[in-house]
Amino acid sequence: MSKLYTNLANVYHEIYQTLFDYDEEFKFYDEHLRKNGVAKVLEVGCGTGNLAKRLLDAKYDYWGIDLFDEMLEIAKQTAPNAKFSQADVRNFDLNSQFDCTIITGRSISYLIENNGLLDALNCIKRSLKVGGMLMFDAIDAExxxxNFESEKVDELEVKYGVNDYQRKSRSRKNLSSGWTWDWESEYFKKDSNGVYKKIGEDFSTLRAFLKEELALFLKLRGFQLIEVLPKKSYAWDDNFFIARKVS
Structure with missing residues (x-):
């Protein structure tokens, strides 16, 4: 299980606000939600509430779910008026129906097994009204x-408020359950003497998707794929999928 969203939840909250432009993220989702007449929205993988706050301010009827309580505790501070629930996208039931479900922050990357992805799409379909929308971003496998060599190494330094962080990460091809790779990272924080001290580490297996395979997954679970768009995001090229519940 990823420690980035548990032990390091606050570190995630601070680091990723420097990596993602949440104002631009909101504008992107807002454009497509409004275009499709969405009023009531469910966010899967709501994280620490950065989009939740903006969606609430824009007067959407909002509900966010995340797998990790540690992330939700921060989200409740970020967006205190939002409705949040701890839930696994593969087996949730909120006893409510939505105009649209959005899976944000490339959270679909953690559904590395086909059965898990199909279970998630089933749950999402049950949560949608007739004709409801599903929108999500996914890393482009192709x-x-x-150009994925056996290993990729990345290092970054970011500043958030008074805190200076460093992350050293390594990606290795895995391919055991799809277009998957192993991502391990170490996190450091600068102390009062200006020295970076290790504060934690993380390991996850992640998945990228071909457009064609996601189109098939959606079709198998009663969705019609309407549009696939390129989406600017951090580190990897993304595609943005818009689908409608048809059965």
């Missing part, structure tokens, strides 16, 4: 793996 663009990622065409």
């Amino acid at each position: 663009k990622m793996f065409e």
Whole structure:
């Protein structure tokens, strides 16, 4: 299980606000939600509530779910008026129906097994009204793996408020359950003497997707794929999928 969203939840909250432009993220989702007449929205993988706050301010009827209580505790501070629930996208039931479900922050990358993805799409379909929408971003497998050598190394330094962080990460091809890779990272924080001290580490297996395979997954679970768009995001090329519940 990823420690980035548990032990390091506050570190995630601070680091990723420097990596993602949440104002631009909100504008992107807002455009497509409004275009499709969405009023009531469910966010899967709501994290620490950065989009929740903006969606609430824009007067959407909002509900967010996340797998990790530690992330939700921060989300409740970020967006205190939002409705949040701890839930696994593969087996949730909120006893409510929505105009649209959005899976944000490329959270679909953690559904590395086909059965898990199909279970998630089933749950999402049950949560949607007739004709309801599903929108999500996914890492583009073709663009990622065409030049993926055996290992990729990345290092970054960011500043958030008074805190200076460093992350050293390593990606290795896995391919055991799809277009998957192992991502391990170490996190450091600068102390009062200006020295970076290790504060934690994380390991996850992640998945990228071909457009064609996601189109098939959606069709198998009663969705019609309406549009696939390129989406600017951090680190890897993304595609943005818009689908409608048809059965």
